[in-house]
Amino acid sequence: MTHVIDVQHLQKLFHQEVALRDVSFSIKKGEIFGFLGPSGSGKTTTIKILTAQLTKNKGQAYVFGKDAKEMSKSSNRARFGILTDNSGLYLRLSVEENLSLYSKLYNLPNSSVKEALEFVNLYDVRKKKVSQLSKGMIQRVTLARSIMHKPELLFLDEPTSALDPVNTQHIYNGLRKLNEMGTTIFLTTHDMSEAETLCDRIAFLHKGKIRAIGSPQQLKKQFGDDTITVELIDGSEHCIENCKDEAKKVYDWMRSGLISRIYTNEPTLGDIFLQVTGSDLI
Amino acid sequence: MNFSRIQAIFIKDYKEFSRNYAVSIMVLLPLIMAFIYNKTGVNNIQAYFLPINLAFTSVTAFVQCCLIAEEKERNTLRSLMLSPATLFDILLGKSLLVFSISAVTVLLSIFLVGYNPGNWLILGIALFLSIVFYTGLGTLGALFTKTILEASVVILPIILLFSFGPFLTVLAENIPVLKVAEWLPSTQIILLAESLEVSYTLSDVLIPIMTILIWTIIIWLSTIFLYKKRMVD
Ligand SMILES: Nc1ncnc2c1ncn2[C@@H]1O[C@H](COP(=O)(O)OP(=O)(O)O)[C@@H](O)[C@H]1O
Ligand SMILES: [Mg+2]
Numbered sequence: 001m002t003h004v005i006d007v008q009h010l011q012k013l014f015h016q017e018v019a020l021r022d023v024s025f026s027i028k029k030g031e032i033f034g035f036l037g038p039s040g041s042g043k044t045t046t047i048k049i050l051t052a053q054l055t056k057n058k059g060q061a062y063v064f065g066k067d068a069k070e071m072s073k074s075s076n077r078a079r080f081g082i083l084t085d086n087s088g089l090y091l092r093l094s095v096e097e098n099l100s101l102y103s104k105l106y107n108l109p110n111s112s113v114k115e116a117l118e119f120v121n122l123y124d125v126r127k128k129k130v131s132q133l134s135k136g137m138i139q140r141v142t143l144a145r146s147i148m149h150k151p152e153l154l155f156l157d158e159p160t161s162a163l164d165p166v167n168t169q170h171i172y173n174g175l176r177k178l179n180e181m182g183t184t185i186f187l188t189t190h191d192m193s194e195a196e197t198l199c200d201r202i203a204f205l206h207k208g209k210i211r212a213i214g215s216p217q218q219l220k221k222q223f224g225d226d227t228i229t230v231e232l233i234d235g236s237e238h239c240i241e242n243c244k245d246e247a248k249k250v251y252d253w254m255r256s257g258l259i260s261r262i263y264t265n266e267p268t269l270g271d272i273f274l275q276v277t278g279s280d281l282i
Numbered sequence: 283m284n285f286s287r288i289q290a291i292f293i294k295d296y297k298e299f300s301r302n303y304a305v306s307i308m309v310l311l312p313l314i315m316a317f318i319y320n321k322t323g324v325n326n327i328q329a330y331f332l333p334i335n336l337a338f339t340s341v342t343a344f345v346q347c348c349l350i351a352e353e354k355e356r357n358t359l360r361s362l363m364l365s366p367a368t369l370f371d372i373l374l375g376k377s378l379l380v381f382s383i384s385a386v387t388v389l390l391s392i393f394l395v396g397y398n399p400g401n402w403l404i405l406g407i408a409l410f411l412s413i414v415f416y417t418g419l420g421t422l423g424a425l426f427t428k429t430i431l432e433a434s435v436v437i438l439p440i441i442l443l444f445s446f447g448p449f450l451t452v453l454a455e456n457i458p459v460l461k462v463a464e465w466l467p468s469t470q471i472i473l474l475a476e477s478l479e480v481s482y483t484l485s486d487v488l489i490p491i492m493t494i495l496i497w498t499i500i501i502w503l504s505t506i507f508l509y510k511k512r513m514v515d
Contacts, residue, residue, distance in 0.1 A: 051364065054515050072513065074366040082364055088357035090294065092301040097294070104290035105365040145361075 004029050004184045011058035019045045021208035034195040035188040037205030043188035047155050081151035087142045089130045095141050096126040106149040116148035136167035156187040192269040206277040223272040231261040283370045291375025305348045312337035316394035327475045330397040335468045337391050338416040339441040342384040346420030351433030363513050377417045384413045400478035408471050411494045418501035425508045444468045467494045
């Protein structure tokens, strides 16, 4: 089994209202996979089904080759970690006390608390009560808690929403390190640049359906119009097809020393999203 | 079931409880009442059991309800459920602290009010079962609600009913419906204590204990059922 997650024709209704219409995708071991979609598109619902917090209506959902329902078992829970926007911490306890509870729940050695806190760069504030921390710090403590058992699979539901750039960068670095150590990551976001910087592959989710899927490069190629723009020294811009017939133009400009800049016209992920869904992200 | 997980949850709860004065102060309520009662010189079982039943409701049920409601409101309960801790690890770990605090409070209340039970062993069994029952009651109340505020509103009438249920039996002569109050665990434990003061028969002991036991089983089965439902949205 090389797929850590395999989802086929997943459907979820909330009282007749469709949250997931027909979702199919799979995630290979070691991948960072991004679910990109505006709020209400069904990202959290998908994660909840995969972690046995919700039951599906139709389709198949497999995690570690097992029916996602089995993720409610203790032994399977030890294999994944999860960070959601409302993962709770105990406000009256210190950072260290919060993690120490989980190190025991996961049956980890005492050193795991220190390791996890160093991972998110928070070892210095370990004695502080959670209620005294900033939002960004709380998010990092929660991340530390969700990765302290070095899970094979990590679910991240909008991990950097409402974080400042510095904290976001901290989290990105941590996630890359974790991924290099072998953790498969399933991440949801409505931030295109986040998807682009972190993910090996992304899927666009819109109104409960996947509209496009692939690596950022693939998607850009697929949805790009294959033109290049040549900017001349007189300031004029020329959009030309990237093909043999246009080669002579470029050749002549270049020989006459008229070119100041040449670039390909890649669409941004946001452009592609707009193109495939007809609506803006967010 | 895993002992070190249960212990970890217990220790966590103890730390939280000891820093949560709004809730931990409730422990004083039955103790103060027991102390005052003792000073006024009461010496009947009905009066002795007022602080004891108050300990069951305002400490056991209420504190348990607040602690679990807070875990629900802050989403820490969901996080626990997503860890390898099982249903029994969590429910036992989360009940152990309130159970211990209640046991101490009840014993102190008995001592302060000046009550010396006719048979410590039999009454001890009934007290033990009652604490288990009221812990379940508090848990159930919290699982029904979404926030601490909601939970404390819901648990209040329950507290009143169970604390003062025994008084309803007095009114039962005029209002026959109130006769059901006789079967409340808070009434049954008083009936048991009263028999223990005189020469009692086996059924005098078994009926109250079985009644409390049945209440306990029903409340915990409902709690487990609701807990399982709460694990999925
Ligand atoms: N528990 C629920 N009950 C009813 N509707 C829900 C529930 N959870 C989510 N939904 C609906 O399902 C859709 C998808 O929600 P969600 O998965 O949370 O989206 P996202 O995480 O992408 O913002 C939304 O329309 C939302 O209103
Ligand atoms: Mg969401």
